[in-house]
Amino acid sequence: MMFDDAGDPYDGIYLYVHQGTTLGLERWGNGSIDLGLAAPGVTTGQWSYVVDTFDGTHESLYVDAALVQNGPTAVAVAPNGVHLLLGDQFQGSLSTRWRSTARR
Numbered sequence: 001m002m003f004d005d006a007g008d009p010y011d012g013i014y015l016y017v018h019q020g021t022t023l024g025l026e027r028w029g030n031g032s033i034d035l036g037l038a039a040p041g042v043t044t045g046q047w048s049y050v051v052d053t054f055d056g057t058h059e060s061l062y063v064d065a066a067l068v069q070n071g072p073t074a075v076a077v078a079p080n081g082v083h084l085l086l087g088d089q090f091q092g093s094l095s096t097r098w099r100s101t102a103r104r
Contacts, residue, residue, distance in 0.1 A: 004031065011075070013052070020044040023068075025052060025061050029075030037061040039068040 004010045014026040023039040039061060042048055051062040060070035 015050075015052070017042060017044070023048070023050065023061075023063060025059075027059060027073050027075050034075040035059055035071050035073040037069040037071065039063045 008031070010028060010031050012028055014024075014028060016024050016026075018024055018038075021040060021042060021044070023042045025037045026033050027035040037059065039050075042063065049062075049064050053060045053062070054073070057072055058070055059073050061068045
């Protein structure tokens with residue numbers, strides 16, 4: 001996620017838990033939300049396996065191997081040299097695994 005000078009989201013993917021029960025994912029582009037996905041029923045204090053996929057036009061959100069929601073997005077994933085930030089203002093544990101399916 002990249003932020004503007006005022007500290008507001010500008011570009012990137014924002015993953016969060018709302019009120020301890022809903023997992024949310026937002027894709028930002030040029031300072032506005034291009035896509036918002038939500039997974040209600042997430043239980044705090046328990047592990048959930050969360051996967052987000054992007055095929056170049058659609059984004060899909062999976063929780064515990066089940067497709068929760070998907071939709072089209074025009075915001076491309078662009079290399080920008082910005083560090084991946086996980087856990088900002090998050091009280092809990094995260095285990096991450098990154099896998100690119102891009103062919104080289």
